[in-house]
Amino acid sequence: MDSSILAWLIWITPLAGALLTPIFAKIHSRLRDIAAVGFTLVAALLAAITALAVPARDYMVNWIPSLGITAGVLVDPLSLFMANIVAWISLLIMIYSVGYMKGEFGMTRYWFFMNLFIGNMLLLVLADNLLMMFFGWEGVGLCSYALIGHFYRDEPKHWVGSPGDKALGVSEEYSPTKAGMKAFVMTRIGDIALLIAIFLIFAFARTFNYNQLVAHVGDSGSWAANLARLGLLLPTALLFFGGPIGKSAQFPLQEWLPDAMTGPASVSALIHAATMVKAGVFLTGRMGPVFFIALSQFNQVSQFFGVIAWIGAFTALLAASQAAVAREIKKVLAYSTVSQIGYMMLALGMAGLSANFLAGYTAGLFHLLSHAVFKASLFLAAGWVLHVAESRFMDEMGGLAKAMKFTSASMLLAGLSLMGIPLFSGFWTKDAILSLSFLGGQYILYGLALITAFVTGFYTVRMLGITLAGKPSKHVEDLMEGGKHPHEAGLTMLIPYLLLAVGSLGLGLAYPLYSGPLTTYIAGTFSTTLYKFPAGISSASGLTDLLLLSVSTVVAVVGGAIAYLIYFRKDYVFKTGMNPIQRFLYKRWYLDAIYYRVFVTGLLAASRGLYRYVEQGIWNRLNNTIGRDIMDYSRASDQLDTQVVDRAANEVASYGSRLSNLLRKLQSGVTEQYVIAFAIGIILLLTYMLFVVGAT
Structure with missing residues (x-):
């Protein structure tokens, strides 16, 4: 059997599982659940086997021969690195879902979209060309919309936002259906920009294939040169980056992700932590080297990669500051996700801004792996x-650590990795990004990233303190009085998140052992001579590295220590009365309200204005005037028709009738009279000819 079929089956298997889910549901719900997990397990095993046994190359088949378009799977280090992250973490989340979603309505729909999502995500990362990638890209967007709005009955317990919260008069509460639509619309903005860029590239390159784009990028008449000649190369690259901005929730399209927490926790883990929001990072990593080579010919590298780095650094700080005051536990994690993806974008931007492309590239991808596990x-x-406390608000939790030791330990381990505490995976990967920013001479970006590290330490310890430490809140006490005591999750739920937490620690402990080989493996993506940029890693002196490590660690610890003093030693009570800075952060910098005012309320007001002043004030009035004039014209035409045309026709007919009656009298029917008349006529004719014509 051709080994390449294994690579194809990685993404086909979950899609087949999605299509078969309704059939299994007809047979038995238990079979449906087991099969849904089973298809994900097969995809994960196929991804691992492909990484170990299938030769790296582009496996293509004809797709649209008339246009020279092929379909294929690209087996290379980057695609398999990402595919294994997606498949194996998805497997753990699917196992968790068996217990977590038990008894919920719409489970057939849930399993269908979960497997459909996994299949499209794997298609996205394995596709060898932009067109196939875009099918997967849009597929995960559709599934995200459906899964965010899974609880489409919009029960209040599934909403996000505090009741009555408003900013600039705009409600900060979102129902599942509204949140799903918001995510769908905001990500489409970036997708439109991405699609424009894809077709601009195809118009000049006549191919969507990644390797073919690289192969011809250095030619004098290449697609890049032709775009640059028209001044379109840099705009095309920036439009292309619009897709990752939307999908990975980066500024200015970051506002959809915090409200996407209306979906089940398993959906949040799969789509909004481990996989879909990483699609933008992956695509930037896939096409970033291509744009680096193309832009370097025209001295435009710093403009493009500078935009990536600055957006990443700003988004990281923006979202971290919002997490520091958030009330809902899932919103804290959502803001944290946006912030950590900002770190990844900063790393990929620094790849182009520094003298060491591969160092920034691998730093971003390593943090992607680390974040996927602990988040x-x-x-x-x-x-x-959330299930135990029956509330999404952290101030209605508290004191849960005593009854939920394993869950608390998992959150602590993953939280320490998020903070970047030594020995955890997040420590190494976050520090690599900060060090690269400093050593690359981007001191402002380094400062923003360092402040973000401080705030990250603060909000992580704050979340752990309010949720797990101290005394139980009144809400929890009321639940306990009603017989609902906090307790550990079942094994199908506990094992996945405990395994991931321990895995985050394991990745940190083993980092010195695998970082070098994994860097070499990822560098294999650029092993061909097509990629012409330095792939070696140069490091600063040991003392500088140690100082940078120490600074980032101390900053995170100080942030965590401040939060510990505030939230671990005191009972937390949410206060609506906030100082101006807290309120500014709590209201999400008012960005969400401004967007709503401008793009929702503003457009609605504009449409109402157009209806009132243009539709009714101009067009309707003009239509009425024209209609009235036409009616007057038709009445005048009717008068002309009846009084002139009809009367003339009638008169002509009347005279014709009289003439016919007169002529009828000459028609007696007597033959002798006709002969006499004929004779008279001949005589008159002869007379005329003799005396008139003859005389002449």
Whole structure:
């Protein structure tokens, strides 16, 4: 058997599982659940086997021969690195879902979209060309919309936002259906920009294939040169980056992700922590080297990669500051996800801004792996905390650590990795990004990233303190009085997030052992001579590295220590009365309200204005005037028709009738009279000819 079929089956298997889910549901719900997990397990095994046994190359088949378009799977280090992250973490989340979603309505729909999502995500990362990638890209967007709005009955317990919260008069509460639509619309903005860029590239390159784009990028008449000649190369690259901005929730399209927490915790872990929001990072990593080579020919590298780095650094700080005052546990994790993806974008931007492309590239991808593990653990554990506390608000939790030791330990381990505490995976990957920013001479970006590290330490310890430490809140006490005592999750839920938390620690402990080989493996993506940029890693002196490590660690610890003093030693009570800075952060910098005012309320007001002043004030009035004039014209035409045309026709007919009656009298029917008349006529004719014509 051709080994390449294994690579194809990685993404086909979950899609087949999605299509078969309704059939299994007809047979038995238990079979449906087991099969849904089973298809994900097969995809994960196929991804691992492909990484180990299938030769790296582009496996293509003809797709649209008339246009020279092929379909294919690209087996290379980057695609398999990402595919294995997606498949194996998805498997753990699917196992968790068996217990977490038990008894919920719409489970067939849930399993269908979960497997459909996994299949499209794997298609996205394995596709060898932009067109196939875009099918997967839009597929995960559709599934995200459906899964965010899974609880489409919009029961208040599934909403996000505090009741009555408003900013600039705009409600900050979102129902599942509204949140799903918001995510769908905001990500479409970036997708439109991405699609424009894809077709601009195809118009000049006549191919969507990644390797073919690289192969011809250095030619004098290449697609890049032709775009640059028209002044379109840099705009095309920036439009392309619009897709990752939307999908990975980066500024200015970041506002959809915090409200996407209306979906089940398993959905949040899968889509909004481990996989879909990483699609933008992956695509930037896939096409970033191509744009680096293209832009370097025209001295435009710094403009493009500078935009990536600055957006990443600003988004990281923006979202972290919002997490520091958030009331809902899943919103804290959502803001944290946006912030950590900002770190990844900063790393990929620094790849182009520094003298060492591969160092920034691998730093971003390593943090992607680290974040996928610890953030999935945090979301899954938070899902169980939400279930036990029967509330999404952290101030209605508290004191849960005593009854939920394993869950608390998991959240602590994953939280320490998020903070970047030594020995955890997040420590190494976050520090690599900060060090690269400093050593690359981007001191402002380094400062923003360092402040973000401080705030990250603060909000992580704050979340753990309010949720797990101290005394139980009144809400929890009321639940306990009603016989609902906090307890550990079942094994199908506990094992996945505990395994991920321990895995985050394991990745940190083993980092010195695998970082070098994994860097070499990822560098294999650029092993061909097509990629012409330095792939070696140069490091600063040991003392500088140690100082940078120490600074980032101390900053995170100080932030955590401040939060510990505030939230671990005191009972937390949410206060609506806030100082101006707290209120500014709590209201999300008013960005969400401004967007709503401008793009929703503003457009609605504009449409009402157009209806009132243009439709009714101009067009309707003009239509009425024209209609009235036409009616007057038709009445005048009727008068002309009846008084002139009809009367003339009638008169002509009357005279014709009289003439015919007169002529009828000459028609007697007597033959002799006709002969006499004929003779008279001949005589008159002869007379005329003799005397008139003859005389002439």
